[in-house]
Amino acid sequence: MTQHDTGVTELLRRASDDLAPDVERLVRGGITRGRSRQRRARIGTTVASLAVIGVVGALAAVVPQGGPDSTRDPGIATEGATATKSPSPPPDPDRPPSxxxxxxxxxxxxxxxxxxxxxxxxxxxxxxxxxxxxxxxxxxxxxxxxxxxxxxxxxxxxxxxxxxxxxxxxxxxxxxxxxxxxxxxxxxxxxxxxxxxxxxxxxxxxxxxxxxxxxxxxxxxxxxxxxxxxxxxxxxxxxxxxxxxxxxxxxxxxxxxxxxxx
Structure with a gap:
């Protein structure tokens, strides 16, 4: 080590002799940062999974599946979509019509x-x-x-x-x-x-x-x-x-x- 390097090291050592690091705060901050990274990782994985599912679902909707029975009657598909709507109440035969x-x-x-x-x-x-x-x-x-x-x-x-x-x-x-x-x-x-x-x-x-x-x-x-x-x-x-x-x-x-x- 050169004389110049030795002098710099000595100065840094003397400057830090009076410092008392807050170990508890540093440890707590490290744990918090670690948990934050874990949450971000989980969220990122979930979003990526949903994105993949959305892409696969979209492809399934537009790409016909193989096999002789792959085509569906559009009317059947429409009925399935309609079935999800809330049914209207049945007409009341005891109510006088207008x-x-x-x-x-x-x-x-x-x-x-x-x-x-x-x-x-x-x-x-x-x-x-x-x-x-x-x-x-x-x-x-x-x-x-x-x-x-x-x-x-x-x-x-x-x-x-x-x-x-x-x-x-x-x-x-x-x-x-x-x-x-x-x-x-x-x-x-x-x-x-x-x-x-x-x-x-x-x-x-x-x-x-x-x-x-x-x-x-x-x-x-x-x-x-x-x-x-x-x-x-x-x-x-x-x-x-x-x-x-x-x-x-x-x-x-x-x-x-x-x-x-x-």
Whole structure:
């Protein structure tokens, strides 16, 4: 070592003779810095992992997987995405619909033609059409396989119902008079009342005169009634079939069709 180096060393030693290092503080600071580095390392690892997962997920979404069953129907994917949404509450069949929710009907002539097309009727008669705005009732008689089928539609919550303080009606009103009614609530809140085969009734009408009926009260205020018979007329004429000419399933399809609305 040179004389110059020895002098520098001696000066540094004398300068530090009076220093008393705070060992506790230095140790504590070292531990704190070590923990900070560990936390940063863990966070960095987590972020890197998430980034890798995100990249892999993105690639999986855009790159088709191998194999014959790899392609998916877009409709299925859409349904899966939709399923994650919160379901809306089911419509309440006991809540009266608002008057401005009523769907407009097609014209009476169009309705007559559509009844004929949907039932395969050989003839359809327009019996009644009320366009006064009070009830808006329409009644048609169709001849199906020589027997009579009646189709009627009216506004069940019309102003006459609530006149003089009356309460608006809900779709469930069609089930109230029946003790053991076959009444079903449809997904849209409409109510469907089915009444299976029974005699047509009436004084002097033979018991062989049979009818099957169905009534639909829609969620927005229309009431549709379909009655199928095994005779050429309700209380007279002749029996042309063992049972009413339309099945309950056919009548339900007729009542719930959207063909009646503009």
């Amino acid at each position: 008057a401005d929710a009523l769907r407009p009907l097609v014209t009476p002539i169009e309705m007559l033609a559509r009844i004929g097309g949907l039932t395969g009727a050989s003839a359809v008669q327009r019996i009644k059409v009320d366009q006064s705005g009070q009830d808006q009732a329409r009644l048609y008689y169709a001849t199906v396989d020589e027997a009579q089928v009646s189709f009627s539609i009216r506004w069940y919550n019309n102003p006459l119902v609530v006149a003089d303080g009356g309460q608006p009606l809900a779709p469930s009103h069609i089930c109230e008079p029946e003790v053991e009614a076959d009444c079903t609530t449809l997904p849209d809140g409409s109510r469907l009342l089915r009444e299976e085969v029974r005699p047509s009734g009436g004084t002097g009408v033979p018991e062989s005169f049979l009818e099957r009926s169905l009534t639909l009260a829609t969620h927005d205020g229309w009431q549709i009634s379909v009655i199928a018979r095994n005779t050429t007329d309700e209380k007279q004429g002749e029996v042309v079939a063992d049972e009413p000419v339309l099945t309950m399933a056919e009548m339900q399809a007729l009542a719930t069709s959207t063909a009646w609305y503009a």
